[in-house]
Amino acid sequence: MTVIRLTINQKPIDLDPPGNRLLIETLRDELHLTGTHSGCDTSQCGACLVLIDGQSVKSCSVFTGELDGAAITTIEGLAAIDNFGEGDSPLGRIQTAFQQYHGLQCGFCTSGMVISASELLATTPHPTEAEIRHWLEGNICRCTGYQNIIAAIMAAATGSGTGEGGESHV
Amino acid sequence: MYEFSLSTPTNLADAVAQQQDSGGKYLAGGQTLVPTLKLRLADPGHLISLRRIAELRTVSEADGFLTLGAGLTHHEVARSVLVQHRLPFLARMAGAIGDPAVRNRGTLGGSVANNDPSADYPAALLALGARVVTNRRELPADEFFQGLFATAITEDGDESELVTAIRLPCLRRAAYAKFKHPASGFALIGVAVVQGDEDQVRVAVTGSGFGVARLREFEAALSQRFAAESLASLSLSPDEFASDSATSADYRAALAKAMTADAVRQIIQGFF
Structure with a gap:
């Protein structure tokens, strides 16, 4: 075991993980950041996405011991960097848009969807619907049929996900 | 997963030395190896993560060949201006592997060394007549790929061979x-x-x-x-x-x- 230092949601933390400790286990079991969900545990569903140095990664497929010096952002810390939310809302602009456009039903896939969308909008601020659909290939939702997820991300990109008048497509 | 230890060397010489000392297994992007470990299909004892080795993540061009470091992620290959310019089909191919999170983590060398029968890179390398560079030798793709998950690299205990780079002729057609x-x-x-x-x-x-x-x-x-x-x-x-x-x-x-x-x-x- 080796002591490593990383930041999680902008807070520095020292860890001493066994070699086979996965990032998702560190987040959920040790740090109780349970917003990141473990879905398939086989790198297919995208529910466990977090940002590592700004890139979306499946936290069930990365060992914590590899992350010395890394900056991790989970859904709990996303609003702080996705700061177009309303006033003192604890939600960022993408989360707000998901709320307004009813971009979730059971909510299990949602944190992964929002993390994925945040990486897309950071690199492609005004994606087309086709680009969003292509981007979300690795995020599986079994409730919504994706329509409102896409609508929410479109709204977040154009800024219409903030303020009044979010239209639900349900 | 079985228990194992993990090291994160920052240069190639250390990585090879650690492999020889431990008899462990190299870990590239982990997009195949980690699921394999979860199923207890591998019991490596020790893993040597290649993620922090900068010399495995370079792109260079000389004498009509591109040399791509084995540690480059699919995303990095897709976004490399040099690859986009010299081998545009390869950049597009890399940008269509898996999904964004897989591309942020999975590597060229990992894909080549694993030689999954449905992987994209082996077909591109074989058609290009690329050369695979390891820590010991360089050999043509025709000799490197040997069927289902099989390659010419040796994986015996403490003498494990490591793919370090791929040399690709810049054939635009x-x-x-x-x-x-x-x-x-x-x-x-x-x-x-x-x-x-x-x-x-x-x-x-x-x-x-x-x-x-x-x-x-x-x-x-x-x-x-x-x-x-x-x-x-x-x-x-x-x-x-x-x-x-x-x-x-x-x-x-x-x-x-x-x-x-x-x-x-x-x-x-x-x-x-």
Whole structure:
């Protein structure tokens, strides 16, 4: 075991993980950041996405011991960097848009969807619907049929996900 | 997972020394190895993560060849301006592997060393006549890839060989056509076609079920006359393709011909 230092949601933390400790286990079991969900545990569903140095990664497929010096952002810390939310809302602009456009039903896939969308909008601020659909290939939702997820991300990109008048497509 | 220890060397010499000391296994992007470990199909004792080794993540060009470090992620290959400029089909291919999170983590060297029978890179490398560089030697793709998950690299205990780079000739008349499995995104069939010097054509198929392979009959016909119509009277034997839950050998054989024709048309139309 080796002591490593990383930041999680902008807070520095020292860890001493066994070699086979996965990032998702560190987040959920040790740090109780349970917003990141473990879905398939086989790198297919995208529910466990977090940002590592700004890139979306499946936290069930990365060992914590590899992350010395890394900056991790989970859904709990996303609003702080996705700061177009309303006033003192604890939600960022993408989360707000998901709320307004009813971009979730059971909510299990949602944190992964929002993390994925945040990486897309950071690199492609005004994606087309086709680009969003292509981007979300690795995020599986079994409730919504994706329509409102896409609508929410479109709204977040154009800024219409903030303020009044979010239209639900349900 | 079984218990194991993990080290994160920052240079190649340390990584190789740690492998020899421990007899452990190299870990690249982990997109295949980590699921394998979860299923307890591997018990490495020690893992040597290659992630922090900067010298495995370089892109350079010399004498008509691109040299890509084995540790480059699919995302990095797709976004490399040099790759986009010299081998645009390869940049597009890398940008269509898996999904964004897989591309942020999975690596060129990992894909090549694993030689999954449905992986994209092996077909591109074989069609290009690329060379695989390891910590001990350099060998052509034709010798490197040896069937289902099998390659020329040795993986014996403390003498494990490590893929360090891929050398690719900058042949611009090249294309890759892929028919994806709709759920997994893996290639049901993927075909790379490269028209090299003196119009010699190389064609390589992935997804057959038996490991990446060249389609020699197609190569001969396309070297004679480079047109999709040159394939019209030819057909591939279903014996060279596998049947499984996804589709039949007959359909795979037909797809391989269709994807070859598609790649040829892409090159003729200048979409490369």
